[in-house]
Each structure stands twice: as structure tokens, then as C-alpha cells.
Amino acid sequence: MEKDSIFGLVGLGIGLLITLATWLKGIFTRSSLRKEIDDLKKNLNLQMQISARGNDEVKTELDRLRKENENLRITVATLSNKPGRTELKTLHVWDKAIRILIIKSPAFAPAWEMSLEEAKKEIEETNQGVRPLIRKAFTLFLPQAKSETSNEGD
Template identity: 40%
Template structure:
């Protein structure tokens, strides 16, 4: 037993004991850190699953919204094409060119009466001006204004004009 106590009192034994104590506490700390890292890893994986599920749902919502918008755009393109074809067909109907010429002549005659009655050159100027006016009115802002205000066309009269002519 004396040899045991001699060994315990030796500097080697003290160094071995201190080294083993340091190793034990380091080992214990590493096990605790490893356990904490596993818990943190599980928590982060759960959060990642939740985020993936949320992202998946968000992508599905965006995809369905994009699909519905694309369907609406395609539908509107088809309607636009149909309306364009119908407009072209209506403008090419028989009698349309005659109606245009009649409207142009009516406007030209009205302008000739106002500007210079009896002069052929003034008639030609008025005729060209009436054609330009009709072309502007056939497609553009004037057409919209005419529809909104609902002005009478050539040959028609306002109710106000009829009432004043009776007086």
C-alpha cells in the first residue's frame, strides 16, 4: 500500500490525474454540445419543412393566378381578333362606300354654301376637307365624342331644331 501512496504523491500521478480530469470535462462538454447540436438540427429541419410547405403553397397560388391571367389574355386576344374581323366585314358591306360618299358630299355642300358659293375650286377644296373630316371621324377621338354626345348624322335633325322651325 505504501507503493500506491508513493505513486499518488509522484508528479506523474498528479499530471495523469489532472490530464484525465481535463479530458473528462472536455468529453462531457462535447457530449452536451453534440446533444444541443442535434436538438438545433431537428428544430431547423422542422422549420425548413414548414418553409418548404409555405413556399409550395405560395407557388401553387401564384401558378393558378398566372394561369387564370393567361387564360383571360388569350380570351381577350380572341375577342379582339373577332371584333377586328367583324369590323372589317362591316366596313366592306355593300352600300358602305356609297354612304361614305354621300356623307362626304353633304359635308362638302354645306361647306361650299358657307365659304364660296359658285366657285369650282372652292368646291374641290371643300370636298377634300370633307373627306379628311370623315376619315378622322370614322376612326378616332371624334368618333368617340360623337357617340358620347350623340350628335345627329347628316339628314337627321335635332328635336330642338324641329321645335324652333315650328315657331
Template identity: 30%
Template sequence: MLEVLSAPFTWGLLIGLGLVIFVWRSAGKDKKFLKTELERVKEENSELQGHLNTQLKINAKGNELLQNQLDDLKEQNETLRVNLSAIQQKPGKVEQRRLEVMETAVSVMREQAPGFAPAWEKAMREAEDEYVAAEGGLKKLMRKVVPGFRSTPDTGTKQIEGGDTGVVSDKS
């Protein structure tokens, strides 16, 4: 037996079997580790899918609510647009609008008296543009709150002919 154990082939065989056993045990440990890691990853994946499904449901409800609100607002907008159009078509509204435009134009003409005809046309166009711009916003609110309010130019800085206003004239 001693002769067999002292042969180089036996030593190579024993070393080779030792390496095989070591690799086999290491592979078994790795396999067991990978199996537990796979189970952990599957569990984590299912948990993440659950969170994702919950998040998607929450987002879907929120989007649905926002869409419903948007539809309601679009409907209200359309109703308001139709009502505004109907109100603007009432008798007298066109004449009132034209009167306000002409009054604004006359106020501008007080400042631009030389060359009355071209200045009148220019003032009418400016007044028309100003009225269109004033259809919304602060000027419209001011007209509703204070009926006498018009966006007329300020003539208080100029000296009125024949009167002493106490204000220094712009003209030299």
C-alpha cells in the first residue's frame, strides 16, 4: 500500500479529487446562495409590482378627476361664451359700444385738433382698438364698478383756455 501511495499518479489523483470536492462544495454553496438570492429578487419584484400597480391606480384616479374637471370647465367656458355672445347681441349694445368709442375718439381729438379729418379717423381707429382691448381685464371691471369711468386721456396737466387751473401749461 505504501508503494501505491508513494506513486506520483496517486498523489495527483488525491490532489485532483480534493480539488473536485472543494469545487463541488463551493458550487453547492453558490447554488444555495443564488437560490436564496433569486427568491429574494422575486419577492422584491412582486412587491415593486404591487407598489407600481397601486401608484398607477392612484394616478389613474387623479387623471380621471382632472379630466372630469377639465370637461366641466370646458362646458362652463362654452356656456359663458354663448351667454356673452347673446348679451352682446342685445338691442342697444352695439349703439352703446359705438357711443363709447366715439366719446373716446372725441377726447383724443381735443389734443390733436390740427388737421381734424385725418386725426379724427386715426382717433376712431385707436378708440376702436382700445375698446376691443378693454373688453376684458381691469378696464372692463372699472366700467362695471364705476359707470362714468372711461379710459380718456388726462387733460388736467394742460392749461384750459380762458381759465386759471393753477397747473403749469405744457406749451411754451
């Protein structure tokens, strides 16, 4: 029986060695897998941070472009309603009406020419000498006179 017990102990020892080797291999495999999982988690976290930063930059750029678009829309609306546009239209209508009157009414042309020369002289006097000084002085105190003088410059 001693031989059987020795073979039994040797078999038990071999079995324990195989079990110990398998167990150690499992520990090493588990630790390498944990390291790999940790590396993958770090990489995933880094990728998510980069994506979040990129998304924030895109949102910021989108907000900036929206504001710029709104400002441009307001500028276009303002320029299309710019003061002076209606006055220019009125001036063109009056010019057309005067041309029609000159053609249809022969007596109108000389009276118109005299009135035109008189108006030109008056405007020249207004732009030179004391009249501009008086007009500027009244412009400071009278808002209505200020808007009239600004329309004359347009």
C-alpha cells in the first residue's frame, strides 16, 4: 500500500501543481485583461472629451454665425429702409411731372426756368456766408430744422 499511497500523493501533487499553474495563469490573464480594460476606458474617456470639446466649438461657432446672420438681416432691412430712398422716389416723380408739364404747357417752361435759377441762387447763398451759420444755430435748437437740413444733404 505504500506504493499506492506514494502514487496517490504524487498524483495529488501533480494535480495540485496543475491546479496551481492554471490558477496563476488565470491571475496573470485577469491582471492583463484589467490593464487592457483600464487602457480602453482611458482611451474612451479621452475620445469622449475630444468629441465634447469639438461639439462645444461647433455650438459656439453656430451661435456666432446665427448672431452674425441676424445682424446682417437687420443691416439689410435698415439699408433698404434708409432715409432718403422715399425722398429720391418723390424727386423722380416730381422730375417726371415737371417734364410732362414742360411738354404739355408751353407757358410753364419760362416760369419754371426762372424759378429754378432763383432756387439755385438761394441754395448757393445758403451754403456760403451767414445763412449756414444761422441754419446751424437753429439746427441745434430745432429738431425739425435738423431733419430738414439732413435731408437736403442726401
